[in-house]
Amino acid sequence: MEFPEELKYTEEHEWVMVEEELAVIGISDFAQDALGDVVFVELPEVGTVLEAGKAFGVVESVKAVSDIYAPISGTVEEINEDLIEAPEIINTSPYEDGWMIKIRMDDASEADKLMDAEAYQALIAEES
Amino acid sequence: MTIVGTSGLVLNEKLLFEHSDPGRKGYSLPKLDVPAARLADDLCRKEISGFPELSEVDVVRHFTRLSTWNYGVDSGFYPLGSCTMKYNPKVNEVAARIPGLASVHPATPSHLAQGSLELMYRLQGALAEISGFAKVTLQPAAGAQGEFAGMLVIRAWHEARGSKRSKVLIPATAHGTNPATASLTGYDVVPIASDGVLTLEEVEAHMNDDVAALMVTNPNTLGLFETNIEAICKLVHERGGMVYCDGANLNALMGIARPGDMGIDVMHFNLHKTFSTPHGGGGPGSGPVGVTEELIPYLPGPGVELDGENYRIESTKADSVGRMMAFHGNVGVMVRAYAYIRSMGPSGLKHASEMAVLNANYVRARLEGVYDLPYKSRSLHEVIFSDKDLEGDCHTLDVAKRLIDYGYHPPTIYFPLVVKGAIMIEPTETESQEVLDEFCDAMIAIAGEARDNPDLLHQAPVRSRVRRLDETTAARKPKLKWEKGA
Numbered sequence: 001m002e003f004p005e006e007l008k009y010t011e012e013h014e015w016v017m018v019e020e021e022l023a024v025i026g027i028s029d030f031a032q033d034a035l036g037d038v039v040f041v042e043l044p045e046v047g048t049v050l051e052a053g054k055a056f057g058v059v060e061s062v063k064a065v066s067d068i069y070a071p072i073s074g075t076v077e078e079i080n081e082d083l084i085e086a087p088e089i090i091n092t093s094p095y096e097d098g099w100m101i102k103i104r105m106d107d108a109s110e111a112d113k114l115m116d117a118e119a120y121q122a123l124i125a126e127e128s
Numbered sequence: 129m130t131i132v133g134t135s136g137l138v139l140n141e142k143l144l145f146e147h148s149d150p151g152r153k154g155y156s157l158p159k160l161d162v163p164a165a166r167l168a169d170d171l172c173r174k175e176i177s178g179f180p181e182l183s184e185v186d187v188v189r190h191f192t193r194l195s196t197w198n199y200g201v202d203s204g205f206y207p208l209g210s211c212t213m214k215y216n217p218k219v220n221e222v223a224a225r226i227p228g229l230a231s232v233h234p235a236t237p238s239h240l241a242q243g244s245l246e247l248m249y250r251l252q253g254a255l256a257e258i259s260g261f262a263k264v265t266l267q268p269a270a271g272a273q274g275e276f277a278g279m280l281v282i283r284a285w286h287e288a289r290g291s292k293r294s295k296v297l298i299p300a301t302a303h304g305t306n307p308a309t310a311s312l313t314g315y316d317v318v319p320i321a322s323d324g325v326l327t328l329e330e331v332e333a334h335m336n337d338d339v340a341a342l343m344v345t346n347p348n349t350l351g352l353f354e355t356n357i358e359a360i361c362k363l364v365h366e367r368g369g370m371v372y373c374d375g376a377n378l379n380a381l382m383g384i385a386r387p388g389d390m391g392i393d394v395m396h397f398n399l400h401k402t403f404s405t406p407h408g409g410g411g412p413g414s415g416p417v418g419v420t421e422e423l424i425p426y427l428p429g430p431g432v433e434l435d436g437e438n439y440r441i442e443s444t445k446a447d448s449v450g451r452m453m454a455f456h457g458n459v460g461v462m463v464r465a466y467a468y469i470r471s472m473g474p475s476g477l478k479h480a481s482e483m484a485v486l487n488a489n490y491v492r493a494r495l496e497g498v499y500d501l502p503y504k505s506r507s508l509h510e511v512i513f514s515d516k517d518l519e520g521d522c523h524t525l526d527v528a529k530r531l532i533d534y535g536y537h538p539p540t541i542y543f544p545l546v547v548k549g550a551i552m553i554e555p556t557e558t559e560s561q562e563v564l565d566e567f568c569d570a571m572i573a574i575a576g577e578a579r580d581n582p583d584l585l586h587q588a589p590v591r592s593r594v595r596r597l598d599e600t601t602a603a604r605k606p607k608l609k610w611e612k613g614a
Binding site: 066 | 316545600603
């Protein structure tokens, strides 16, 4: 299982990649593995205002339906339309082609509070 | 060990369209003995293209074969947890088919439908007595609508006091539908990461003056009784909120403890879970809602009232959240529930709950040590194991599939989400010790196979009509329509 060093992670198993005022958000390799085959993704519309800690979308696998939580507050700039037709991309490429949304952050410093790869790996070692 | 599963004469069956043969039919008409008259063309239907043409035996075999693919509590052990696959006594069906109850039209004037109205009135009263609430509405069409109705009542109560609270607390151990209900009634859900029995401290940390209600399930979805429920209700009330209880697990409490006495304000019943009406595809549901005295003005309406010696439909009250359904709810289901309550009587209902709890604990005692038991505290009507101790790279799904080879419907799996690889077993209250032993023997044998011959699990099921289905493709690219030649 991979946890790229350049990403930040949440306790709810989302990852965040910060690019100046923008943040790209997806779910971690651990999350996609725990969910199993993803069959459906529901993402917010562009322009939706997200509040950190609140659900912004849904990911459904053969095992379960789970909410996806916003790691950071901001406004949705772009969503990954490819996931609508081919949600399996989340399983095959959780960090690259499987990104979910891109948001314009209200406050970029919020990202500093998230876990780094090392802390996140310690968390999942504890959970599993 | 007796293996009840077999793959003998289990027959495949095509669609009716694929059976069709032009000109084949299942009827014969007498010879025409009057002059033939031709209808005007505009009165005649155009020929339906591809309409199946079959003989009587084709049709009978078609539906009979399909019916043999069905599996229910009448065919065998059905341990689905969280769903309560209660036995449906056949006397309920006899009652529901009494012509006066079965064929009464919902628009029949009250004075010509006294029997049906009396039954509804008495059912309202019986459910209120069993649950400890002041009044019950029978309107909601199923559990989910009952939840919705109950939360609308709470919302109306807050609005009547000018309160604009926007949040609902829901522990992770509540039923999975609760967040959807809170959301649908316009509230933001605040999850409480409860793990086991909900504590006062966990609720206290979240309970502020923006919280309209706490939604709990008792016993919770781990099968554990919420032992702190009285103190929790008191705290929520002191801070201006209401407590909603999902009545899905009332099966464990019926006749023993009453949610109304614990301080709960609103609860829905699932008549198919607790009061033995048919489950799922067996018929429509019914999700009555009980409330405390204070909330009666907001209840959905109308209900049935007794005026002197006559039963009649109430007028809807000004503060009521309104109708949940046209007419009076699913009355046929109410007849079955009422027949169950009256044929069991108070001691019988209590005994059913005791047997539900005893059966689950028997399974727990036999399988503890073979399967990992994540929660050690005393469980009620259902018990949750996990796949943590399974060997041979075998997982919960493999156990579920292998159980089919042994002739058992698998239990609920991968739920609740708080348990990784959950196997949630809830035996029906009417199962004998012999049936439970056979099931437990199968579970123990499967754990042994995982260790000695894991391929048996990975390949399972091998004795069923179809093998392991590709659920992923079925969900991603569902084929919902038959097309000729496709």
